[in-house]
Amino acid sequence: MPGLLLDTLRGTNTHKRPVWLMRQAGRYLPEYRALRAEKGGFLALVYDTDAAAEITLQPIRRFGFDGAILFSDILIVPYAMGQDLTFLAGEGPRLTPRLVDxxxxxxxxxxxxxxxxxxxxxKVRAQLGTETTMLGFAGxxxxxxxxxxxxxGSRDQAETRAMAYADPEGFQAIIDAVTGVTVEYLCGQIEAGAEAVQLFDSWAGTLSPTQFERWVIAPNARIVDEVRKRHPETPIIGFPKGAGEKLPxxxxETGVDAVGVDETIDPVWAARELPAGMPVQGNFDPLQVLAGGPDLESGARRVLDAFANRPHVFNLGHGIGQHTPIAHVExxxxxxxxxxRN
Structure with a gap:
Protein backbone atom coordinates (compact mmCIF):
# COMPACT_ATOMS: atom_id res chain seq x y z
CA MET A 1 0.00 0.00 0.00
CA PRO A 2 1.32 3.49 -0.81
CA GLY A 3 2.16 5.77 2.07
CA LEU A 4 0.51 9.06 3.00
CA LEU A 5 2.94 11.11 0.90
CA LEU A 6 2.46 9.10 -2.28
CA ASP A 7 -1.34 9.16 -1.85
CA THR A 8 -1.22 12.94 -1.49
CA LEU A 9 0.99 13.45 -4.53
CA ARG A 10 -1.46 11.35 -6.53
CA GLY A 11 -4.25 13.76 -5.62
CA THR A 12 -5.89 12.46 -2.44
CA ASN A 13 -6.80 15.19 0.06
CA THR A 14 -6.01 13.22 3.19
CA HIS A 15 -7.16 14.19 6.69
CA LYS A 16 -3.57 14.10 7.96
CA ARG A 17 -0.69 15.82 6.21
CA PRO A 18 2.49 14.09 5.05
CA VAL A 19 5.67 15.94 5.85
CA TRP A 20 9.25 15.97 4.68
CA LEU A 21 11.74 18.86 4.62
CA MET A 22 14.02 19.96 1.84
CA ARG A 23 17.66 19.32 2.86
CA GLN A 24 16.39 17.14 5.70
CA ALA A 25 19.48 14.97 5.25
CA GLY A 26 22.39 17.21 6.08
CA ARG A 27 24.37 19.56 8.24
CA TYR A 28 21.86 20.31 11.00
CA LEU A 29 22.01 16.64 12.07
CA PRO A 30 24.86 15.65 14.44
CA GLU A 31 24.91 12.15 12.94
CA TYR A 32 25.51 13.66 9.49
CA ARG A 33 28.34 15.84 10.76
CA ALA A 34 29.97 12.84 12.41
CA LEU A 35 29.80 10.78 9.22
CA ARG A 36 31.14 13.62 7.09
CA ALA A 37 34.05 14.12 9.48
CA GLU A 38 34.84 10.43 9.10
CA LYS A 39 34.38 10.14 5.33
CA GLY A 40 35.64 13.46 3.96
CA GLY A 41 34.25 15.94 1.45
CA PHE A 42 30.74 16.32 0.09
CA LEU A 43 31.33 14.76 -3.32
CA ALA A 44 33.10 11.81 -1.72
CA LEU A 45 29.98 11.24 0.40
CA VAL A 46 27.69 11.40 -2.64
CA TYR A 47 29.77 8.75 -4.44
CA ASP A 48 30.15 6.48 -1.43
CA THR A 49 26.82 4.71 -1.92
CA ASP A 50 26.74 3.18 1.56
CA ALA A 51 27.40 6.59 3.12
CA ALA A 52 24.90 8.35 0.86
CA ALA A 53 22.24 5.77 1.70
CA GLU A 54 22.97 6.14 5.41
CA ILE A 55 22.67 9.94 5.19
CA THR A 56 19.37 9.64 3.31
CA LEU A 57 18.02 7.38 6.06
CA GLN A 58 19.27 9.39 9.06
CA PRO A 59 16.35 11.86 9.21
CA ILE A 60 13.86 9.02 8.66
CA ARG A 61 15.19 7.20 11.71
CA ARG A 62 15.26 10.35 13.83
CA PHE A 63 11.99 12.02 12.79
CA GLY A 64 9.95 9.47 10.82
CA PHE A 65 9.37 11.76 7.85
CA ASP A 66 6.92 10.52 5.23
CA GLY A 67 9.48 10.92 2.44
CA ALA A 68 13.18 10.05 2.16
CA ILE A 69 14.90 12.45 -0.26
CA LEU A 70 17.96 11.10 -2.01
CA PHE A 71 21.24 12.52 -0.71
CA SER A 72 22.97 13.89 -3.79
CA ASP A 73 23.36 17.21 -5.62
CA ILE A 74 21.81 18.91 -8.65
CA LEU A 75 25.27 19.30 -10.21
CA ILE A 76 25.70 15.57 -10.76
CA VAL A 77 24.10 16.13 -14.19
CA PRO A 78 26.78 18.55 -15.49
CA TYR A 79 29.40 16.32 -13.88
CA ALA A 80 28.06 13.44 -16.00
CA MET A 81 28.01 15.75 -19.03
CA GLY A 82 31.77 16.21 -18.71
CA GLN A 83 32.39 19.24 -16.52
CA ASP A 84 34.73 18.86 -13.56
CA LEU A 85 32.99 19.40 -10.21
CA THR A 86 34.60 20.44 -6.95
CA PHE A 87 33.19 21.71 -3.66
CA LEU A 88 35.34 24.34 -1.98
CA ALA A 89 35.03 24.78 1.78
CA GLY A 90 33.09 27.94 2.53
CA GLU A 91 32.64 28.80 -1.15
CA GLY A 92 30.34 26.17 -2.62
CA PRO A 93 30.53 24.21 -5.88
CA ARG A 94 32.71 25.00 -8.89
CA LEU A 95 32.29 23.63 -12.43
CA THR A 96 35.02 23.79 -15.08
CA PRO A 97 35.34 24.64 -17.88
CA ARG A 98 32.80 27.47 -17.72
CA LEU A 99 30.48 27.43 -20.73
CA VAL A 100 30.53 31.22 -20.92
CA ASP A 101 34.13 30.72 -22.13
CA LYS A 123 20.08 0.72 -1.19
CA VAL A 124 17.74 3.22 0.46
CA ARG A 125 14.58 1.76 -1.01
CA ALA A 126 15.57 -1.68 0.26
CA GLN A 127 15.71 -0.32 3.82
CA LEU A 128 12.53 1.78 3.82
CA GLY A 129 9.15 0.62 5.00
CA THR A 130 6.24 0.87 2.58
CA GLU A 131 4.86 3.85 4.53
CA THR A 132 7.86 5.99 3.53
CA THR A 133 8.10 7.30 -0.03
CA MET A 134 11.48 7.28 -1.77
CA LEU A 135 12.02 10.66 -3.44
CA GLY A 136 14.48 11.22 -6.26
CA PHE A 137 15.34 14.59 -7.75
CA ALA A 138 17.20 16.60 -10.33
CA GLY A 139 17.91 20.24 -10.95
CA GLY A 153 26.30 30.11 -8.22
CA SER A 154 25.48 33.81 -8.07
CA ARG A 155 22.72 35.99 -6.67
CA ASP A 156 21.41 37.34 -9.97
CA GLN A 157 22.76 34.88 -12.60
CA ALA A 158 23.89 37.91 -14.61
CA GLU A 159 26.43 36.09 -16.81
CA THR A 160 23.96 33.37 -17.72
CA ARG A 161 21.06 35.74 -18.34
CA ALA A 162 23.27 37.92 -20.53
CA MET A 163 24.41 34.87 -22.52
CA ALA A 164 20.80 33.76 -22.98
CA TYR A 165 19.93 37.18 -24.44
CA ALA A 166 23.09 37.54 -26.54
CA ASP A 167 23.22 34.00 -27.94
CA PRO A 168 19.79 32.39 -27.51
CA GLU A 169 20.54 29.58 -29.97
CA GLY A 170 23.77 28.65 -28.20
CA PHE A 171 22.10 28.81 -24.82
CA GLN A 172 19.18 26.75 -26.14
CA ALA A 173 21.68 24.03 -27.02
CA ILE A 174 22.86 23.94 -23.40
CA ILE A 175 19.28 23.79 -22.11
CA ASP A 176 18.41 21.02 -24.58
CA ALA A 177 21.45 18.98 -23.58
CA VAL A 178 20.70 19.31 -19.88
CA THR A 179 17.05 18.43 -20.52
CA GLY A 180 17.96 15.23 -22.34
CA VAL A 181 20.36 14.03 -19.62
CA THR A 182 17.87 14.97 -16.91
CA VAL A 183 15.15 12.81 -18.47
CA GLU A 184 17.48 9.82 -18.45
CA TYR A 185 18.70 10.61 -14.94
CA LEU A 186 15.21 10.81 -13.45
CA CYS A 187 14.11 7.66 -15.25
CA GLY A 188 17.20 5.88 -13.93
CA GLN A 189 16.29 6.91 -10.38
CA ILE A 190 12.71 5.72 -10.85
CA GLU A 191 13.88 2.39 -12.25
CA ALA A 192 16.15 2.03 -9.20
CA GLY A 193 13.26 2.57 -6.78
CA ALA A 194 12.31 6.26 -6.57
CA GLU A 195 8.53 6.51 -6.19
CA ALA A 196 8.26 10.26 -6.85
CA VAL A 197 10.74 12.83 -8.16
CA GLN A 198 11.22 16.57 -7.71
CA LEU A 199 12.59 19.13 -10.16
CA PHE A 200 14.43 21.90 -8.31
CA ASP A 201 14.54 25.25 -10.16
CA SER A 202 16.30 27.21 -7.44
CA TRP A 203 17.04 30.27 -9.64
CA ALA A 204 13.72 30.50 -11.51
CA GLY A 205 12.93 33.81 -9.81
CA THR A 206 15.57 35.82 -11.68
CA LEU A 207 13.90 35.67 -15.11
CA SER A 208 11.55 38.00 -16.96
CA PRO A 209 8.16 36.52 -17.95
CA THR A 210 9.26 35.85 -21.54
CA GLN A 211 12.52 34.24 -20.47
CA PHE A 212 10.68 32.27 -17.79
CA GLU A 213 8.47 30.77 -20.49
CA ARG A 214 11.46 29.73 -22.61
CA TRP A 215 14.01 28.66 -20.03
CA VAL A 216 11.82 27.35 -17.19
CA ILE A 217 8.40 26.29 -18.43
CA ALA A 218 9.35 24.81 -21.82
CA PRO A 219 12.22 22.51 -20.73
CA ASN A 220 10.40 21.38 -17.59
CA ALA A 221 7.33 20.56 -19.69
CA ARG A 222 9.51 18.43 -21.96
CA ILE A 223 11.02 16.58 -19.00
CA VAL A 224 7.60 15.93 -17.48
CA ASP A 225 6.21 14.70 -20.80
CA GLU A 226 9.10 12.34 -21.52
CA VAL A 227 9.39 10.94 -17.99
CA ARG A 228 5.64 10.42 -17.83
CA LYS A 229 5.65 8.46 -21.10
CA ARG A 230 8.04 5.97 -19.52
CA HIS A 231 6.77 6.08 -15.92
CA PRO A 232 3.16 7.28 -15.93
CA GLU A 233 2.50 6.27 -12.31
CA THR A 234 5.38 8.31 -10.82
CA PRO A 235 4.37 11.74 -9.48
CA ILE A 236 6.57 14.67 -10.48
CA ILE A 237 6.89 17.70 -8.19
CA GLY A 238 7.98 20.98 -9.74
CA PHE A 239 9.59 23.60 -7.49
CA PRO A 240 10.31 26.92 -9.27
CA LYS A 241 11.66 28.96 -6.36
CA GLY A 242 10.94 32.65 -6.68
CA ALA A 243 8.36 32.24 -9.45
CA GLY A 244 5.89 34.49 -7.64
CA GLU A 245 2.88 35.40 -9.78
CA LYS A 246 4.22 33.14 -12.54
CA LEU A 247 3.60 30.06 -10.38
CA PRO A 248 0.03 29.29 -11.61
CA GLU A 253 1.87 24.57 -18.49
CA THR A 254 4.60 22.20 -17.28
CA GLY A 255 2.19 19.37 -16.51
CA VAL A 256 3.74 18.60 -13.12
CA ASP A 257 1.63 16.54 -10.72
CA ALA A 258 2.37 18.76 -7.73
CA VAL A 259 3.90 22.19 -7.29
CA GLY A 260 6.28 23.40 -4.58
CA VAL A 261 5.65 26.83 -3.09
CA ASP A 262 8.42 28.92 -1.55
CA GLU A 263 8.08 30.96 1.64
CA THR A 264 7.66 34.32 -0.14
CA ILE A 265 4.22 33.34 -1.47
CA ASP A 266 1.06 33.85 0.57
CA PRO A 267 -0.37 30.34 1.00
CA VAL A 268 -3.93 31.72 0.90
CA TRP A 269 -3.18 33.25 -2.52
CA ALA A 270 -1.55 30.04 -3.74
CA ALA A 271 -4.49 27.93 -2.59
CA ARG A 272 -6.84 30.23 -4.51
CA GLU A 273 -4.82 30.71 -7.71
CA LEU A 274 -3.26 27.31 -8.39
CA PRO A 275 -5.19 24.77 -10.49
CA ALA A 276 -8.08 23.22 -8.57
CA GLY A 277 -7.22 19.91 -6.96
CA MET A 278 -3.49 20.11 -7.72
CA PRO A 279 -1.35 18.89 -4.81
CA VAL A 280 0.75 21.65 -3.27
CA GLN A 281 3.97 21.31 -1.29
CA GLY A 282 5.33 23.89 1.12
CA ASN A 283 5.71 26.59 2.26
CA PHE A 284 6.87 27.22 5.82
CA ASP A 285 9.80 29.60 6.16
CA PRO A 286 12.96 27.67 7.11
CA LEU A 287 14.16 30.69 9.10
CA GLN A 288 11.06 30.45 11.26
CA VAL A 289 12.08 26.90 12.16
CA LEU A 290 15.55 28.21 12.98
CA ALA A 291 14.15 30.99 15.16
CA GLY A 292 11.56 28.91 16.98
CA GLY A 293 9.44 30.75 19.52
CA PRO A 294 5.64 31.00 19.79
CA ASP A 295 5.17 31.96 16.12
CA LEU A 296 6.48 28.58 14.98
CA GLU A 297 3.28 26.80 15.93
CA SER A 298 0.85 29.47 14.75
CA GLY A 299 2.76 29.92 11.48
CA ALA A 300 2.71 26.20 10.75
CA ARG A 301 -1.03 26.05 11.40
CA ARG A 302 -1.60 28.97 9.06
CA VAL A 303 0.06 27.05 6.22
CA LEU A 304 -1.87 23.89 7.06
CA ASP A 305 -5.19 25.73 7.24
CA ALA A 306 -4.56 27.65 3.99
CA PHE A 307 -4.21 24.42 2.01
CA ALA A 308 -6.92 22.46 3.85
CA ASN A 309 -9.14 22.19 0.77
CA ARG A 310 -6.58 20.60 -1.54
CA PRO A 311 -3.95 17.84 -1.27
CA HIS A 312 -1.02 19.28 0.67
CA VAL A 313 2.47 18.07 1.55
CA PHE A 314 3.83 20.09 4.45
CA ASN A 315 7.37 21.23 3.70
CA LEU A 316 9.56 24.29 3.92
CA GLY A 317 9.80 27.08 1.38
CA HIS A 318 13.41 26.01 0.77
CA GLY A 319 16.08 23.95 2.51
CA ILE A 320 16.38 23.67 6.27
CA GLY A 321 19.27 25.73 7.65
CA GLN A 322 22.37 24.01 8.99
CA HIS A 323 22.10 25.70 12.43
CA THR A 324 18.46 24.74 13.02
CA PRO A 325 18.00 23.21 16.50
CA ILE A 326 16.71 19.65 16.53
CA ALA A 327 14.15 20.65 19.18
CA HIS A 328 12.60 23.18 16.79
CA VAL A 329 12.16 20.51 14.12
CA GLU A 330 10.56 18.20 16.66
CA ARG A 341 -8.59 18.45 8.17
CA ASN A 342 -12.17 19.06 9.28
Missing amino acids: HALEALVPVPERLSPIYETVR SPWTVATYMTAGE GYAR RLLAVVRAWE
Missing part, protein backbone atom coordinates in the same frame (compact mmCIF):
# COMPACT_ATOMS: atom_id res chain seq x y z
CA HIS A 102 33.99 27.26 -23.77
CA ALA A 103 31.74 25.48 -26.23
CA LEU A 104 29.34 22.81 -25.04
CA GLU A 105 30.89 20.52 -27.66
CA ALA A 106 34.19 20.64 -25.77
CA LEU A 107 32.71 18.53 -22.97
CA VAL A 108 33.30 14.77 -23.06
CA PRO A 109 30.32 13.03 -21.41
CA VAL A 110 30.97 10.60 -18.56
CA PRO A 111 27.54 8.93 -18.16
CA GLU A 112 28.89 6.32 -15.75
CA ARG A 113 29.01 9.09 -13.13
CA LEU A 114 25.23 8.62 -12.77
CA SER A 115 25.39 4.93 -11.91
CA PRO A 116 26.39 5.28 -8.21
CA ILE A 117 23.39 7.56 -7.65
CA TYR A 118 21.07 4.81 -8.86
CA GLU A 119 22.80 2.37 -6.53
CA THR A 120 22.17 4.71 -3.60
CA VAL A 121 18.46 4.80 -4.49
CA ARG A 122 18.38 0.99 -4.57
CA SER A 140 15.78 21.90 -13.61
CA PRO A 141 17.62 22.88 -16.81
CA TRP A 142 17.68 26.64 -16.19
CA THR A 143 19.19 26.33 -12.72
CA VAL A 144 21.71 23.69 -13.79
CA ALA A 145 22.66 25.77 -16.84
CA THR A 146 23.39 28.82 -14.68
CA TYR A 147 26.08 26.84 -12.85
CA MET A 148 27.40 25.31 -16.06
CA THR A 149 27.68 28.71 -17.73
CA ALA A 150 29.18 30.74 -14.89
CA GLY A 151 31.00 27.89 -13.19
CA GLU A 152 29.44 28.72 -9.82
CA GLY A 249 1.23 29.40 -15.22
CA TYR A 250 4.10 27.07 -14.36
CA ALA A 251 1.68 24.67 -12.66
CA ARG A 252 -0.65 24.59 -15.66
CA ARG A 331 8.17 20.95 17.72
CA LEU A 332 7.22 21.68 14.12
CA LEU A 333 6.54 18.02 13.42
CA ALA A 334 4.35 17.75 16.51
CA VAL A 335 2.16 20.59 15.18
CA VAL A 336 1.87 19.06 11.71
CA ARG A 337 1.09 15.59 13.02
CA ALA A 338 -1.56 16.89 15.43
CA TRP A 339 -3.39 18.80 12.68
CA GLU A 340 -6.41 17.21 11.00
